[in-house]
Amino acid sequence: ILSLSTETVDSPTPLPPFRRVDIALLCSYMREDVRGLQPAFGRLSSEHSATLVLRSIRVRDDGNLGDVTEYKVPQEVSGSPSSIVFEASAQSVSIPHAEYLLHADCDGDEVNCEISPYSSQQASEGPCHTSWFVANLQLSGKISIALVLRGPHCDSQQEEKEHHAMLHPILRIPMSKEGTLLTTVEFQSSSQNTSLHPRLGSSVTLDCHFALAPTSSLSSLGWRKQHRGSGQSIFWYQVGSTAPAVQPKVHVDVVELLRSGDASLSLHEVSVGDEGTYICSVSTLLHQVQHIIQLQVAEPPRVHVIPAVVSLDRDTTVTLTCIIAGYYPLDVSVRWTQKTPEDDHVEIPLSNAHLSSHRQNQDGTYSITSYLSISSDTAQAPATYSCHVSHMALAEPISVSSHLKAP
Template sequence: MKRTLERAPNGFTDRQGSHDDSQSESESGLRTEEKATGRQGWFGETPLPQLRGTSQQELVQKGGWGEGQEQSGGCCSAWLSRAAPMGPEKGWYLLLCLALSSAAADPAERQWQAVDVVLDCFLVEEGRNPGGFAGSRNMVKALLVLRQVPVLDDGSLEGFTDFQGGTLAKDNPSITFEASVNLVQIPQAEALLHADCNGKEVTCEISYYFLQATEKAAWFITNVQVSGEGPDISMVMKTPRDAENGAVLHPTLNLPLSPRGTVQTAVELQVTTQTPSLSLLLGSSASLHCGFSMAPGLVLTSVEWRRQHKGSGQMVYRWTKGQQHAKREGAILEPEQLLLAGDASLTLPSLTLKDEGTYICQITTSLYQAQQNIHFHIQASPKVRLSLANKAVPATLVCNIAGYYPLDMTVKWTREELGGAPVPVSGASFSGLRQSSDGTYSISSFLTAEPGPEGTTYTCQITHISLEQPLSVSTWIAPPEQETTFGVLFASGLFLLALLFLGLQR
């Protein structure tokens, strides 16, 4: 039995209906028997239970969720965009989504659940000019349904409804891809499922994947990116080999359609990074994440890490079966984790500014190739020192800022009278920019300090991307009266000492 939600005049009601998982699998034509040893890769840090393609009763027997516990689903972009009707009623679903997302279960009690993840995508159609050269890019709206992806239920999936082709609104895209994930793992699927409720933006592009093969099939590559901390996922999808006799073809793709009017595919390779953008301090160590999962029968042939920066590129690390080549000193990739867990992450110790750039993790198998890009930035925090350039009245203050990277940095001067509030001060000047041998920058800022009647505190404040909050240094400038009095007393003391010395000489 499967639980769905229907709109009622006074709210929401539950409707229970039967759901035949075996029927949906037979319609896809892509059902593949899966052995426990046939998987490669790792789903987060938890072994992936075999939930794909199983009914709710089978999931209960396997421990997917407890007896009497409802199949859940809920606060996700996929469900909101497809299960909710168009128009003002969608607001009720949004409120329900937000309410469900606030009730998170104890992590120890979280259960695996297989759900459909629905993504709004664009199909990229490359135009061809005479001579076979690539022409304009045509972007067509499309829908991608990742079928029965195992996710950890945090208690926010109550009332989830699986994708039903007949429920699509009239204004939905005319091209819908259904992708079976029985052969691979989709890591961090929760990030895709809950993107809307977490304020994240998901971008999805589907392109043709051209492969020189004799079998009659079509291939696509899908690139999915989640804003913020990711993940970014690339998937190679394959259509069925042969169309059934009398199958209806898609009018533009010329591919067979399922009874639900969707293009059936199976994901055979996915490459993921959980660190699409990374910033670390100079001298520290970096771990650039890259993971993959491939269908049984495929063979991993090579892993390459390349770096691109300011128009130039170079090989950083290359793994082939039985051989490793580290072009960057100290670069490490663990072969055991690579082969057993599908973990191609690269470790870089003792970071220098030469390590900055865009890193490309490329996974090559016996049939496919896919990659992920990681934008890697190096930072160095400034060291600040405030001193007096002279003892004249008014004095000149020097704020030395050294050892920072990148270049963008702001200096703000303030002065504060006794009992008053800090007030911005203008008129500061700067020395020439200096760059040290390690690539970091240094500069000095000068300010004439006008002392107040009761003394004044001057502050030099530095703002830089490497700092969680601005860095400030301060000094107190004595009032003119105290400086004059001290000078007179000092001169008088010297005069008296001189007279005393002359008297002793006599």
């Protein structure tokens, strides 16, 4: 006898279909100075408004795309000497976090985009050499993306003659008939956490991914930590070497690095000494891109008030002690309030408390103590005295109370 179950099994929710769209981003172009030098501190550079158009990018259609249309180059671009429009094809390299870039305006996020020439040799190689650019994107200070763009180049003498007559007035490189610069994405790297606040003893992953066009290959990966003027290499891998050079407590999966472009670094048993600026550097034979991740330890305080219950005799004074321990970083705010049964919804701020000096513990965290004196001459029992502590590692202040009993 064959028995069939009558229970209905929920089928998995199908993923939204993919769709190809154009993503247009307003950018700044940092122009090299007259000497052909890269923009850098102490060197001359000028800034121009620019547009980066990522062509035919594959994104999930969640039903909110509507009638998204292909980006049309404005007619005024070809006639304007100050217009800089980069059209970037990404047929060989996928664009990371494309959905976030597409919906940034609707989600209230801000995309900062800066484009600069990668090589400083453009001026000496003529209008038909291959030009390289790097576009750095920051999405609301959380996601960073670097795109290495390969500019137009000439495949024949006829093309070179045509390009000589169609040079961009600012960049002095070949442009399309519409007045845009046709580029391809050859190398992309991204990080989805530019700032981390792990707790002591936890493990944290510093995200860094990349993808290369088939014509490029990974040369090396390095992770470096900088803090208070000093720096050190904590991971280095050269493709072809037998093993990476790595510091204790850190790990990069070399198999995943080579297979999928996952260059993320895992940091175990976080301590105060791990705080600093971490730099992920991904290199090919021609290019290098970097991502900067700030790591700041955030350990919330432990708060105790002693005694928890107190009674006052006539002509006496009692001191309440609020112990705030084990927090990091240093800044902490402490305040006291009083509440009575007659007015249970109103907390009266008290100003007669005083603080000890900060004490640093062996693990690098801090402690402090706040004292509040209660006199039988002024106190009204019963009452509740509360110590409120605010710290960056807390989503909301901690409040711990001591109860004054009626005589």
